[in-house]
Amino acid sequence: MKTILKLPLIAALLLSFTHVDAAETLNGAGATFPYPVYSAWAYEYNRITGVQLNYQSIGSGGGVRQITERTIDFGASDDPSKPEQLQKNRLLQFPAVIGGVVPVVNLESVQPGQLKLDPESLCRIFLGEIKYWDDDKVKKMNPDVKLSHSEITVVYRSDGAGTTAIYTNYLNETCPVWKEKVGAGKAVKFPVGIGGKGNEGVANYVKRTANSIGYVEFAYAKQNKLDHTQLKNAAGNFVEPGFESFEDAAESGDFDPKKDFYLWLTNATGKGSWPIAGATFILLAKEKTDVNKSVVKFFDWVFNNGDNKAKELVYVPLPKSLKDKVRAYWQEKGIY
Numbered sequence: 001m002k003t004i005l006k007l008p009l010i011a012a013l014l015l016s017f018t019h020v021d022a023a024e025t026l027n028g029a030g031a032t033f034p035y036p037v038y039s040a041w042a043y044e045y046n047r048i049t050g051v052q053l054n055y056q057s058i059g060s061g062g063g064v065r066q067i068t069e070r071t072i073d074f075g076a077s078d079d080p081s082k083p084e085q086l087q088k089n090r091l092l093q094f095p096a097v098i099g100g101v102v103p104v105v106n107l108e109s110v111q112p113g114q115l116k117l118d119p120e121s122l123c124r125i126f127l128g129e130i131k132y133w134d135d136d137k138v139k140k141m142n143p144d145v146k147l148s149h150s151e152i153t154v155v156y157r158s159d160g161a162g163t164t165a166i167y168t169n170y171l172n173e174t175c176p177v178w179k180e181k182v183g184a185g186k187a188v189k190f191p192v193g194i195g196g197k198g199n200e201g202v203a204n205y206v207k208r209t210a211n212s213i214g215y216v217e218f219a220y221a222k223q224n225k226l227d228h229t230q231l232k233n234a235a236g237n238f239v240e241p242g243f244e245s246f247e248d249a250a251e252s253g254d255f256d257p258k259k260d261f262y263l264w265l266t267n268a269t270g271k272g273s274w275p276i277a278g279a280t281f282i283l284l285a286k287e288k289t290d291v292n293k294s295v296v297k298f299f300d301w302v303f304n305n306g307d308n309k310a311k312e313l314v315y316v317p318l319p320k321s322l323k324d325k326v327r328a329y330w331q332e333k334g335i336y
Contacts, residue, residue, distance in 0.1 A: 026294055029056040030063015030076030031162045032199040034097055034280040036219040038076070040309050041302050053298060057198060061160020061186045067091065067283045074295045075283035078162020079186050080262045090286045092333055093260040094326045095279040096299060098250045098316040099217055101166050102241045102276065104203070104226040106212045107133065109146050111227065113240045116141045118232040119275075123175035125213060126154055127182070128192035133211060148211075155205045155214030158195025160186040166278040167215045170266040174275075215276075218246075219313050233275045234267050241274050246316045249277035255322055257329040284335070292335040300327070300336070 028038075035057040042053035058066075060077035067075030068089045076096075086093055103122060105115060117125075121137045124130040130137060134147045157164045168184040182188050194209075196202040199216045203224040206214040218241050221228050230238045239245045249268035255261045265277040282299065284292045303326075307317040318326070330336030 024050060025052045025054065026073045026291075026298065027054045027056075028063075028074040028076060028282075028295075029058050029066050029072050030283075031060045031078045031280050032057045033060075033078045033099060033101075033163050033166075033217040033278075034076065034315070035199070036217075036223070037097055037099075037306075037310050037313050037315050040313065041298075041306050044305075044309070045298055045301055049301075051294075051298070057200075059157075059159040059186075059198060060162030060165065064283065067285060070285055070288075073288070073291050076280060077283060078278055078280045079165035080264070080279070080281050081260070081283070082262055083260050086260050086283075092284040092286055092292070092329075092335075093262070093281050094299075094329055095255060095261050095318060095322065096282050096302070097310055097318065098246060098265070098277060098279045099219070099314070100241050100246045100249070100274045100277045101163055101170075101215055102218050102221050102228045102274075103213060103215050103231070104206050104221050104228055106206050106210055107150075107227065108148070108210070113228055113230055114142075114145055115227075116230045116232070116238050119171070119174035122231070123171050123178045125152055126156075126171065126190065126192070127178065128154070150211040153209050153212040154190065154193030155202050155209065155212050156190045156193050156195055157187075157198070157202060157215075159197050161198075162186060162278075162280065163199055163215065163217055164188065166264075166266060167276060169264055170276045173267045218242075219315070222314060231275055233273050234269045235271045235273070237271060239272055239274055243311060243314055243316065245272055245274035246277050246314070249273040249275070250279075250316045250319070253279070255279075255325065257325050257332075261326075261329075286333075289335060292333075296330050296335050300330075303327075 063075035066072045134149045165186045171178040172184040196205040199220040202214040203220045248270040252268040303323045310317045
């Protein structure tokens with residue numbers, strides 16, 4: 001005996017399937033800084049839940065612009081928005097994970113972590129005032145490193161980038177002449193050098209260009225086998241980038257939900273702190289309650305299950321106390 005479905009029932013079934021399919025895809029875009037860990041988390045979340053998270057690594061500037069224009073479900077930026085800017089654009093903001101920006105070099109016969117730099121020398125290199133690797137200021141910090149009289153090629157981000165915002169915020173804090181001549185932000189006018197798009201672009205340029213120096217999120221340095229430098233931190237110690245020094249910097253941060261977690265972690269005062277650390281943030285449109293609940297569900301899963309993957313990729317998961325603050329913030333906004 002054939003079963004005949006009435007048309008209204010068929011329509012209802014189709015509508016329900018359409019709703020499920022729509023709910024199974026979340027679209028985000030923005031910072032390249034957290035792309036490696038977001039990709040890993042999204043893959044695992046999709047495997048377990050069937051929900052697909054599409055994240056486009058287009059730079060923090062693009063992420064802020066697209067969520068402001070409401071063309072995506074969530075934006076991502078390493079350049080935190082101030083509360084008044086969030087209010088103007090009707091956005092919510094919370095941190096997702098913490099990482100570090102590192103200077104990387106392509107120098108013959110120099111090993112990863114062998115070259116030491118302080119804030120002044122790094123600043124003068126990116127201003128174009130230190131032009132050669134055997135400059136006296138650099139040699140004095142590196143008596144055991146063979147440095148040739150080779151012209152330095154600076155590589156910077158050509159797109160609007162939270163990585164640039166973190167990096168230039170650090171230079172602003174530690175080098176008055178940088179603050180006076182260049183300033184800080186997602187996009188600044190670098191006095192010298194060549195631009196690469198995304199952390200990927202900078203990593204590729206440094207890898208291909210002898211005697212170059214650039215800055216990338218640490219995961220990109222690791223993935224591309226680039227030679228990182230040591231840096232002199234606020235406590236006066238030369239430190240290497242890595243999980244411990246990023247975590248030390250993260251512990252210095254007092255994230256306030258009343259300010260939508262707006263905070264910089266650069267030039268942290270801890271004895272072992274990496275000086276160019278930063279949180280990366282998620283941005284949501286206030287009025288999109290249902291979509292926001294789906295995005296928050298993903299990040300709640302991340303907070304519960306994603307720490308090991310973050311550590312594996314040399315990111316610092318948020319401390320439990322901060323995760324609890326974020327969850328309380330979600331609850332207050334009616335999306336948790």
